[in-house]
Amino acid sequence: MTVASPIIGAGRPVAAPTIRGTVSRRRRAAGAVVLLGLVVLVWEGAKWLGGDPWRIHGTVLGIRVDYEHFPAFNWRIADDLSLPHVWDVIRAFVDPAQRNGPPLGLILAGQALFTFREALTGFALGGLLGLGLGILFVHSRLAERALVPYVVASQTIPILAISPIIVVATQAGWLSVAIISAYLTFFPVTIGALRGLRAADPRAFELLRSYAASGRQVLRQLRLPASVPYLFAAFRIAAAASVIGAIIGELPSGISDGLGSAILNYNQYYILGPEKLWATIIACSFVGIAFVGLVRLAESLLTRGRYRPVDR
């Protein structure tokens, strides 16, 4: 009966979130390996067919090898500048980024840590804001009606559109990036909290009502515990969003640290080393996957045995 509900609905028809079991975890890992293999196959396949010619010349395992490969086609997308060899990208992590400097992998690890700090701060800020808004909306119909449309609208706005202004306005360096990250984070948490805080069995609400429990007691004893699976589902989405927010937020910030800045930097000097940009993007993916992995870990540590486990 609310008008808000058809809007909030991101993810409505999805069943109530459940705690995952080990079977699906193994399958997930297998799936990731298969996907990775496929990507490498397509990648090198394209280069084999339409990349630049290459040659192995030297002694491998005591055997003299002299092999040249001339691809049948000449695709612009598959040349060494557009699509460096997989092994070149991997080697880029180990090779020094600059002459006599530390290896790129080490530099990227530092940048990743910097970005992760921004994302984590943004995640914490956005998470608290989202949870607070959820609690507010559950208790005030007026607030829900007045604000929820804007909460939804806030996510239809391309964040980059306002991120330069946020960076200039706050003058807060990496903290302003964290704010942009929080902007992306609070939405899934708000929605998840709103659903979760209402998810408990209606009869349980009546039970607490029969005890003449206060609103605060209902929140503590019923709403919050019932919302935990929903909140963790939201946290997983929020963690991924916070990393994206941090990377995007760094772009206009002028900060020289972080993976976003590294992307800008290696993009500028792409011709000198395309594999460095690829390596940076891979590092971005690692940060995203690692953060979500941390949330999953926290989830399984905190919820195992307390919530109904379901394998899906």
Next chain:
Amino acid sequence: MNAAAGSASPHVVETHGVGKVFETGDAAVTALDGIDLTIRSGEFVSLIGPSGCGKSTLLRIIGDLTDPSGGELRVNGKSARQARLDRDYGMVFQAPVLMDWRNVASNIELPLEVMGFPREDRARRSAALVKLVELEGFEGKHPWQLSGGMQQRVAIARALAFDPKLLLMDEPFGALDEMTRERMNLEVMRIWRETGTTIVFVTHSIPEAVFLSTRVVVMSARPGRISRVVDVDLPQPRTVDTREEPRYFSLVTTVREALRAHLVDTEPLDDLGDARIRAEGIS
């Protein structure tokens, strides 16, 4: 569909030594063991028993929704699978299982669409069935706009839509309140008289079983077996007054004692085994 095959045998359902074993990780649960049951055309047979006695499983084996682990089974003189492929039976589940995207009329027409009935025929049949289950005026409503009893009546109408000679009902009124349930019982009686369908009816309720059936099959659990068959010789047609007759009460007592007699010499209900069967998705 296959009228010739159906009329070949007077027995609608015939089972010999049908059994069912569920393999659950560490142990096997025998849900059914040595079921011999013959149901003649036009009968109303109730299967009753404690949870875990396999009555629903038996019904689902008859409907070819589960395979038996052993024994022989003929439905309308054919294999259960062939009977299902020939659309020989209609099924009513405990939940109404209506499609949210269809209204009452088109929910009733679902089996007709699947079976390729022409459009006019579908409309005619669903109109007649809406009348039969007394839902006139609700044809355009969607499931969530109906009460539980109304939803279950739609499910019954849907099961009757293609004139099956056999109706399998799995605790169809289990989720309804007592008063709605008694009204629905009268309706099922009326439909049974008017259509001449053979009905196999799974229930937990002794009064319901006695009131509806021509025969009550009492089952015991672990392993699921038929412990007694009670012939119900109450006169037809059965009405509200049937429930006041002394014969009705004595039959209720007979069935209750048949159930209890077996409970005494078995172990107390083992909830774990029940949960295992449920986890297999059969219940």
Next chain:
Amino acid sequence: MTRSSRLSSWLPALLLAVVVLALWEGASIVLGLQTFLLPRPSLIVGKLVELWPSTLARGIAFTASEALVGLVAGVACGTLVGLATARWRTARETLVPIGIGASTVPIIAFAPITINWFGPESMLPRVIIVAVMVFFPTMVNTIRGLTQVEPAALELMSSYAATDRQILMKLRVPNALPFWFTALRIAMTLSVIGAVVGEFFGGPLYSLGIYITNQTGVSDYASAWAAIVLACFLGIAFYFAAILLERLLVPWYAAREAAR
């Protein structure tokens, strides 16, 4: 739900907007604030009107086309892959986790690569990024919608001896539609974000993303805000288009949700 009650439940939100805009405008005038970073609404609207014919109309058309083409391509691929694989257990149990996992990868970071491939002036770099971004949620929700069917409904169809095709058309597809539309809502929003953010890495000067960045760079915040407002409208318009489409194509679902 009647029309008037729908309007009245929107009222608090509308009122809030009016009050905030009025306060903002009023405070800027009365207090004489130098609203350098956040110009007052009337100034932004003025800029919007002024710049519309010369640059903004062209910019929004370009950015919207990128988003739309990428959206259609990505959603079409996601739906087809979902339809093609949902029936194989191994395939879907591999693909769904991959699809979920893909959302943890900042796909937008690949934008510079696609721009290096096709050049900044082409639409293709952003189209590809948008398509990849929307592909995964569409595929995941299509597979879920096709497979998360009530088991009893499958038994019902099986009791009718329905063919696989009938089960697909009469049960699985209708069941999947709400899931699919949920994905479409997400995809609609993602597509605008992907297009605008993708432009940051390179694009024609008039495209919204580049324009906003450039105007911010030269501290012309009123013009930047005019473009930001447009980008916001684009996002909101896409979102409401998804809702409208959903109401038109699965009316029973909206009605059921409203009845809850």
